[in-house]
Amino acid sequence: MDLGPHAAFIWISYAAVTVTITGLILWLIADGRKQAADLEALERQGVKRRSAAPGVR
């Protein structure tokens, strides 16, 4: 694919968007796993939410 004399500007733009959005997605997934693990650890210790329905997180 020939993107002409300004190809570098186009590729850098798309690369920046890809890296930033991928980073956001990975951060959200990692954060979700950490919160779920912390919650599970607390519940294993016997600390339970008063309003929690069984099996609902």
Next chain:
Amino acid sequence: MQTLTQRLANPTRFMELSARLLPWISGAAAILLAYGLYLAFFASPADYQQGETVRIMYIHVPCAWLSMMIYGLIALSSFGLLVFRHPLADVSAKAAAPLGAAFTFLALLTGSLWGKPMWGTYWVWDARLTSVLILFFLYLGLMALRSALEDESAAAKLTAILALVGVTILPIIKFSVDWWNTLHQPSTDFTSTVDPSMRLPLLVMAIAFTLLFFAMHLKGMRNEILRRRVKALRTQAVAGRDRLAAQAANQGAAE
């Protein structure tokens, strides 16, 4: 009869609904993104004036659109918190802020990379560019203010007030190209100013980015609800331990 917002006010119900919606929204975003990228690179022509650099438009415009829409969502959530005390309003505002900052940063960066070959410069202090930079700083301000305050309730209210004050930047950004002479092109009218061969990829990418944002926002809200539950359980555990320790101390004193 409960309204939709009242029904969603229950975080447990929101967690159930969002768990069902998230895979569908993410899947639709991924499919549209793949189709949009195909259109952007293989099924749309180079511009007669801008040449191949017009392909930056397919990511720059969606990022710029999202930078404003997300701030609008934060302002709406802030209004929901301050006026209706909706339990998920602050969760929504908090989860949206880093996403808004990221898309605003990308709008500035891709605009700058588009500007250099077209205008001959990466940056000018004109009304559109400067007002979007202020929007970026507003996002950073919202996140900084929230993390600077330990009391979460006070942080939520103060952040909401700042978000509502800052909403004045949105019409300034929107109309900056009409009110002042700027290097930036005038507002895009999808029906008349964009050639149909470029309109479709732009529209598909805009919808894909919007769905991508909503998927990330839902995930961020779910994470924030879990974080608050963890915090509440830790507080509950500490309070329980303190109570037991006090009871033991009282028994010891009585004996």
